[in-house]
Amino acid sequence: MLEGLHRAGSGEDLISEGDPVDSVRVVLSGWLCRYKTLEDGRRQIVNFIFPGESCDAHAFLLSVMDHSIATMTPVVYSEIKRARFENLMASDRSLAEAFWCETLVSAAIQREWATNLGRRVALERVAHLFCETFERLRPVGMVDGNSCVMPVTQMDLADATGLSVVHLNRTLQELRASGLIILRERTLTIPDLDALKDAALYSPSYLQPYRAAEATR
Amino acid sequence: MLEGLHRAGSGEDLISEGDPVDSVRVVLSGWLCRYKTLEDGRRQIVNFIFPGESCDAHAFLLSVMDHSIATMTPVVYSEIKRARFENLMASDRSLAEAFWCETLVSAAIQREWATNLGRRVALERVAHLFCETFERLRPVGMVDGNSCVMPVTQMDLADATGLSVVHLNRTLQELRASGLIILRERTLTIPDLDALKDAALYSPSYLQPYRAAEATR
DNA sequence: CGTAATATTGATCATGTTCAACGTCGGTGG
DNA sequence: CCACCGACGTTGAACATGATCAATATTACG
Numbered sequence: 001m002l003e004g005l006h007r008a009g010s011g012e013d014l015i016s017e018g019d020p021v022d023s024v025r026v027v028l029s030g031w032l033c034r035y036k037t038l039e040d041g042r043r044q045i046v047n048f049i050f051p052g053e054s055c056d057a058h059a060f061l062l063s064v065m066d067h068s069i070a071t072m073t074p075v076v077y078s079e080i081k082r083a084r085f086e087n088l089m090a091s092d093r094s095l096a097e098a099f100w101c102e103t104l105v106s107a108a109i110q111r112e113w114a115t116n117l118g119r120r121v122a123l124e125r126v127a128h129l130f131c132e133t134f135e136r137l138r139p140v141g142m143v144d145g146n147s148c149v150m151p152v153t154q155m156d157l158a159d160a161t162g163l164s165v166v167h168l169n170r171t172l173q174e175l176r177a178s179g180l181i182i183l184r185e186r187t188l189t190i191p192d193l194d195a196l197k198d199a200a201l202y203s204p205s206y207l208q209p210y211r212a213a214e215a216t217r
Numbered sequence: 218m219l220e221g222l223h224r225a226g227s228g229e230d231l232i233s234e235g236d237p238v239d240s241v242r243v244v245l246s247g248w249l250c251r252y253k254t255l256e257d258g259r260r261q262i263v264n265f266i267f268p269g270e271s272c273d274a275h276a277f278l279l280s281v282m283d284h285s286i287a288t289m290t291p292v293v294y295s296e297i298k299r300a301r302f303e304n305l306m307a308s309d310r311s312l313a314e315a316f317w318c319e320t321l322v323s324a325a326i327q328r329e330w331a332t333n334l335g336r337r338v339a340l341e342r343v344a345h346l347f348c349e350t351f352e353r354l355r356p357v358g359m360v361d362g363n364s365c366v367m368p369v370t371q372m373d374l375a376d377a378t379g380l381s382v383v384h385l386n387r388t389l390q391e392l393r394a395s396g397l398i399i400l401r402e403r404t405l406t407i408p409d410l411d412a413l414k415d416a417a418l419y420s421p422s423y424l425q426p427y428r429a430a431e432a433t434r
Numbered sequence: 435c436g437t438a439a440t441a442t443t444g445a446t447c448a449t450g451t452t453c454a455a456c457g458t459c460g461g462t463g464g
Numbered sequence: 465c466c467a468c469c470g471a472c473g474t475t476g477a478a479c480a481t482g483a484t485c486a487a488t489a490t491t492a493c494g
Contacts, residue, residue, distance in 0.1 A: 018422060036332045038418045044332040061318050066325040066423035100317075101278050107320070108283040110327040115253045115261040117334035118379030122482070153440065162335030167482050169442060201255045205235060206283035339450070370472065384450050386474060 004079040008071050016068045024085045025055035030075030036067045045160040052140045057099045073151045101209055108206040117162045122171045125161045127200035139210050150188035221296040225288050233285045241302045242272035247292030253284045262377040269357045274316045290368045325423040334379045339388045342378045344417035356427050367405035
């Protein structure tokens with residue numbers, strides 16, 4: 001099904017708010033983010049995109065992108081042209097269902113992010129982001145024991161958690177000092193995941209398909 | 218297509234986080250909200266649901282609800298059982314597309330809410346919520362001139378904007394004092410919508426289908 | 435080796451929270 | 465009819481969290 005391999009460097013926009021959507025991208029490696037910006041430059045990352053996930057599935061039911069997508073690391077992805085994608089969706093019911101399912105999980109994650117941004121304090125927010133990232137990376141084989149890569153800058157983490165870079169940095173130090181995380185050389189280690197989840201008020205029920213994917217391995 | 222008319226009073230939960238989904242509800246009148254709660258009671262409203270919108274469309278592709286849905290006013294809705302809904306979706310392509318489109322717009326709104334919660338200050342946030350609500354109500358005929366109903370408590374508005382009730386109250390006063398809104402007796406009047414949009418850093422591109430619906434009247 | 439991006443630190447400031455009290459309104463039962 | 469009650473709205477004061485500003489490491493990389 002995959003075709004048209006592409007590469008992109010770190011910090012590139014693959015598509016921007018207002019752009020028309022004429023293809024679907026499936027990420028093979030690397031981390032990306034969906035983000036929106038305000039006129040004055042304030043930026044909010046509204047979701048991460050991990051390997052195995054797709055970028056714009058179905059967005060072409062709407063006319064243009066409501067948000068932008070940028071790479072946070074070098075990325076390899078496959079591109080499926082709109083017409084071909086629509087054929088695939090029409091001919092393979094289970095494939096179509098998988099894509100829709102991904103869209104629905106993405107929406108559930110989005111709701112959790114809103115809750116994170118609206119009702120959790122800084123430490124909880126960052127802890128929550130780490131828990132979620134860890135759980136999302138696990139079923140795609142990107143977790144090794146209690147560690148995973150965390151290849152993003154503190155500015156990205158700040159924009160994802162709605163904090164200033166300075167405060168994010170201090171929050172990381174607090175998490176480190178309390179032994180909840182070890183973060184160095186772009187590697188995140190979570191010595192005690194349950195403890196981190198407690199600190200984050202993390203409740204995982206919104207990530208079911210990730211669960212399911214894990215169960216069916 | 219509609220069947221099984223139901224009524225619910227104000228402040229009732231129609232479905233809760235963790236519940237299985239076995240029917241789709243379409244709202245005929247009244248306002249509802251999607252919300253999530255943390256263990257300690259903190260509550261975040263993640264979206265409003267207005268007349269003409271559906272509650273759980275496709276959620277049954279996932280096994281259980283990741284969030285709860287509550288009424289904020291008395292509500293009338295129609296219920297479609299899962300089997301029948303699936304038949305409808307399979308037999309009527311344009312209906313299916315309409316439902317998916319609604320899901321995608323809802324996701325776009327969700328992203329905007331994340332941005333609102335993460336990067337706007339209190340006054341901007343509340344102003345933004347009012348602008349969005351106004352624009353979403355317009356195409357369903359619930360806007361009269363520069364006024365619409367705003368039948369929700371300040372606690373609901375606080376939970377939707379991630380603010381405390383006290384600060385929300387003060388923010389409303391600030392909006393009133395600057396002449397950007399008139400809000401009394403559950404009616405919101407926006408004397409100068411463009412001015413309110415400026416104050417909110419509001420950029421409407423994420424609400425396209427609402428636009429489209431309006432254009433095709 | 436030099437340079438820019440990223441990370442860290444300290445100090446000050448601002449926004450928004452919390453707590454506690456009081457006011458207002460609408461409904462309800464005696 | 466009116467007194468009571470509960471939900472909702474409003475106010476003030478003290479406090480806390482996180483932002484901002486400015487400077488200084490540290491790292492990555494050409």
